[in-house]
Amino acid sequence: MLRRQILAAGLSALALPHVARAQGNWPERAIRFVVPFPPGGNTDAVGRIAAQYIQEKLGRSVVIENRGGAGGIVGSDVVAKSAPDGYTFLVGSIGSITISPAIEKMPYDPLKDLAPVSILNTNPLILIGRKDLGMSTVQQLVAHAKAKPESLTYGSSGIGGLMHVSALLFESRSGARLTHVPYRGGAPAVTALLAGEVDLVFANMSDALPHLAAGNLIPFGVTTATRSAELPNVPTITEGGIPNYATESWNGLLAPAGTPAPIVNRMSSICAEMARDPQVRSRMANFGSVAVSSTPEEYARMLRDETEQWAATLKAAGLSQGK
Numbered sequence: 062m063l064r065r066q067i068l069a070a071g072l073s074a075l076a077l078p079h080v081a082r083a084q085g086n087w088p089e090r091a092i093r094f095v096v097p098f099p100p101g102g103n104t105d106a107v108g109r110i111a112a113q114y115i116q117e118k119l120g121r122s123v124v125i126e127n128r129g130g131a132g133g134i135v136g137s138d139v140v141a142k143s144a145p146d147g148y149t150f151l152v153g154s155i156g157s158i159t160i161s162p163a164i165e166k167m168p169y170d171p172l173k174d175l176a177p178v179s180i181l182n183t184n185p186l187i188l189i190g191r192k193d194l195g196m197s198t199v200q201q202l203v204a205h206a207k208a209k210p211e212s213l214t215y216g217s218s219g220i221g222g223l224m225h226v227s228a229l230l231f232e233s234r235s236g237a238r239l240t241h242v243p244y245r246g247g248a249p250a251v252t253a254l255l256a257g258e259v260d261l262v263f264a265n266m267s268d269a270l271p272h273l274a275a276g277n278l279i280p281f282g283v284t285t286a287t288r289s290a291e292l293p294n295v296p297t298i299t300e301g302g303i304p305n306y307a308t309e310s311w312n313g314l315l316a317p318a319g320t321p322a323p324i325v326n327r328m329s330s331i332c333a334e335m336a337r338d339p340q341v342r343s344r345m346a347n348f349g350s351v352a353v354s355s356t357p358e359e360y361a362r363m364l365r366d367e368t369e370q371w372a373a374t375l376k377a378a379g380l381s382q383g384k
């Protein structure tokens with residue numbers, strides 16, 4: 062046993078110069094940020110801000126690749142199956158990382174196949190509707206949905222995403238019954254709402270703010286426990302009469318499992334600097350997001366805790382895998 066330990070230690074020592082050289086030369090080429098949604102949504106906006114900031118710090122191009130589909134699962138799977146060489150990262154979101162595993166069979170294990178780097182931002186959702194619905198409060202919406210079950214439709218970024226699950230929890234808490242219409246991303250769902258294809262959307266704040274400012278949509282309520290600083294006059298959904306209702310979106314940077322720790326730590330430290338940058342904070346605030354950061358260890362712990370929380374919540378609501 063001792064001989065094996067000494068041999069292993071010796072081999073590790075021999076490998077260290079190679080690892081150090083690889084880390085010292087990184088990055089030698091462009092880095093790919095996979096955004097698992099179409100252009101134009103919250104995750105895409107955050108990804109582009111992060112890509113610009115990080116490429117300035119590293120002196121190498123950071124290229125955005127939009128791979129939408131299945132509520133973020135398609136793009137997340139691309140990264141989970143990519144080489145762990147420090148040149149592919151995921152701009153991940155809550156749906157395909159901590160919610161979907163409780164609802165459906167996944168092509169990857171988010172906690173095993175992806176290496177957390179840092180959380181990037183948090184973002185409330187907001188329940189918005191068409192101007193011609195003839196309703197302006199959560200109470201009115203719930204009353205209508207109870208009187209005429211499934212007559213109101215809502216768009217989402219796909220099955221298992223936060224937009225979808227937020228609506229399911231809304232139904233569970235309120236007794237309302239809505240009809241789900243999935244799209245390939247949050248921005249397309251809001252576009253469909255504007256076109257009159259659906260009645261409602263639990264939208265990312267970034268997707269909703271421009272249209273609310275223009276007066277094109279109705280704000281029913283924000284999904285967080287407290288009101289949004291961006292829309293202080295819009296009540297929370299709990300204030301609208303739905304007890305214990307609170308959900309919040311986030312985006313974070315993840316890498317394929319096995320990506321060298323020095324690279325992960327370097328990227329995490331840049332994300333920490335980015336979260337403190339006044340220009341970045343201002344740009345994110347423009348679409349309702351709060352710039353934040355974490356160590357890889359803190360982010361990993363958050364993902365584990367949130368995965369357990371969503372699994373328990375969705376099971377209690379009858380929405381867990383196999384339902």
